[in-house]
Amino acid sequence: MAPEPEPTPLLPRPLLAVAVGLPALLAAGVAAVGLFLGTGGQDEPADPTSARSGPVALVPVPAPKAEGEECQALQSKLPMQLVSNGATLPRRELAAPAPPGAVAWGDTRHDPIVLRCGLDRPAALTPGSTLRVVSDVQWLEITEGTTATWYVVDRPAYIALTIPSDAGTGPLQDISTTVRDTLPTTPVDTRGN
Numbered sequence: 001m002a003p004e005p006e007p008t009p010l011l012p013r014p015l016l017a018v019a020v021g022l023p024a025l026l027a028a029g030v031a032a033v034g035l036f037l038g039t040g041g042q043d044e045p046a047d048p049t050s051a052r053s054g055p056v057a058l059v060p061v062p063a064p065k066a067e068g069e070e071c072q073a074l075q076s077k078l079p080m081q082l083v084s085n086g087a088t089l090p091r092r093e094l095a096a097p098a099p100p101g102a103v104a105w106g107d108t109r110h111d112p113i114v115l116r117c118g119l120d121r122p123a124a125l126t127p128g129s130t131l132r133v134v135s136d137v138q139w140l141e142i143t144e145g146t147t148a149t150w151y152v153v154d155r156p157a158y159i160a161l162t163i164p165s166d167a168g169t170g171p172l173q174d175i176s177t178t179v180r181d182t183l184p185t186t187p188v189d190t191r192g193n
Contacts, residue, residue: 055095056104056112066101066118070157070183074117077182078103078175082113085168089113105171111147111164113171119158122151127190135176138188155183 065071082089082105089105092112099116106112124142131138131153138154143165150172152159161175 055093056106056114057095058099058102058104058114060097060099061116062120063099063101063116063118064120065157066099066116068118068157070155071101071117074157074159074179074182075101075103077178078115079178081105082171082174084110084113084170085166089171110167113164113167114160114162115175116160116162117157119151119160121158121189122153122160125151125153125188125190129190131188134172136180136185137176139172139176152179153188154185155179156186157183 080091087107087110089107089110092104092106094102094104101117101119103115104112122140122142125140129140131140132150133139137152140151140153142149142151146165147162148165149160149162152161159179161172163171
């Protein structure tokens with residue numbers, strides 16, 4: 001009896017190796033690109049601390065007085081760290097291009113606290129606005145989601161301090177003291193004139 005002929009593959013061996021290896025290589029490439037570029041716009045990063053380490057990226061907002069004397073004087077006096085619920089938050093580097101008049105504090109466990117100086121008058125400031133006084137500085141609070149933005153409304157430049165809701169009152173108190181000791185008091189403009 002003659003031996004049966006060996007079946008011949010449908011594809012030549014080199015082409016079969018490419019067909020089997022290409023999907024594995026493609027999957028590895030997609031994984032590498034995903035690690036390099038990040039989550040591609042998803043709300044939460046794969047590693048929650050990765051978005052909190054490295055420079056803080058800030059969206060530019062209108063700040064016509066950000067490079068004025070008042071904001072320069074304030075920035076030179078701002079603390080290098082803030083205390084938030086017992087945690088010390090150091091100043092953070094801002095990603096380029098950094099908006100003028102902006103400073104941030106934070107660490108890998110906390111969302112950053114952001115101060116912006118020289119902003120336009122907040123539209124929410126009206127004759128009926130409820131203002132809070134902290135260390136002789138008048139603030140307008142605007143809460144949005146899990147953050148609150150506090151606007152200094154009684155100084156020659158409008159200043160905004162954006163604080164995560166779990167930050168406590170320490171940062172607001174520290175910044176109030178610095179503003180009080182650095183910038184003169186001005187009348188609150190609730191009419192926008």
